[in-house]
Amino acid sequence: MFELLPGIGVVLPRGAGTLRFEMSESQAQWVLSTVVDVRPYWSCAGAGYGDDGHREFWSFGGCLGTLRIDVTGSEHGCRTIAFEPESGTTTDPVVWRDVDVFGYPADEVEAALAPRSAREAVGLFLIRGTAEAATRMARAWLTTEGGSARRIG
Numbered sequence: 001m002f003e004l005l006p007g008i009g010v011v012l013p014r015g016a017g018t019l020r021f022e023m024s025e026s027q028a029q030w031v032l033s034t035v036v037d038v039r040p041y042w043s044c045a046g047a048g049y050g051d052d053g054h055r056e057f058w059s060f061g062g063c064l065g066t067l068r069i070d071v072t073g074s075e076h077g078c079r080t081i082a083f084e085p086e087s088g089t090t091t092d093p094v095v096w097r098d099v100d101v102f103g104y105p106a107d108e109v110e111a112a113l114a115p116r117s118a119r120e121a122v123g124l125f126l127i128r129g130t131a132e133a134a135t136r137m138a139r140a141w142l143t144t145e146g147g148s149a150r151r152i153g
Contacts (some may be wrong), residue, residue, distance in 0.1 A: 002069075002083065003084050004096040004142055013064075013092055017111035021144045022077035029071075036062030036069060067091035067102075070141075078124045082141035087129065094140055101126055106108045109137060 003011035016034040023031065029038050040060040061070035062146060066086035073079045083100050085091040091133035093100040099112045106128045119126065123145070129138035 001093040001095060004101075004121075004122050004124060004140070005093065006096075006142055007144070009078070010142065017069070019081060020078065021081075021142075023073075024077055025073060028073065028078045029060055032060075032062065032071060034071065036060045036064050064092055065089075067094070079145060080141055080143040082139065084139045087138070096124060100139050104107075105135050106137050107135075 001013050005011065005018070007021070009023075011018050012031065012035050014035065019028060019031050024121050029040075032038050038060050039062060040058070056075040057069050057072065058074070059070065059072040061068060063069070066089035068084045068086075070082040070084070071078060071080070072082075076124075083094050085103075091102055094102055097113060099109060101109050101113075104112075109126065110116075113126075116126075123143045125139075125141050125143070126137050127139040129136055
């Protein structure tokens with residue numbers, strides 16, 4: 001189970017530790033590599049919304065079964081941790097406040113969690129699937145972008 005901790009990071013499954021915001025690229029890769037085979041890749045991250053002077057961007061990711069995990073950051077450390085299950089599959093649970101965001105229909109997830117504006121204020125974003133898969137969430141990510149993310153219960 002992956003436990004989302006807005007403003008802090010993600011508790012990884014199987015006692016692998018916590019992937020924390022502000023970790024360096026090498027620290028974040030090491031922690032995530034205890035769960036998945038990590039592969040660095042190019043990211044289109046750059047100056048734009050939420051940019052606070054970052055100039056050196058990095059990104060990497062890996063898959064645990066049918067769940068893709070992507071991590072991005074800059075010289076200031078880890079900034080974003082994203083999850084995306086393969087459409088139509090079940091994955092290890094990704095939970096916030098005891099709700100598996102990919103394990104239930106999107107309407108039920110939305111009803112069980114804080115309102116969208118409250119989630120986004122702490123840096124938690126949930127995206128519904130496309131038309132053919134709209135009944136489930138397609139992507140979830142935590143971020144510290146924009147400086148508004150802070151931890152809430």
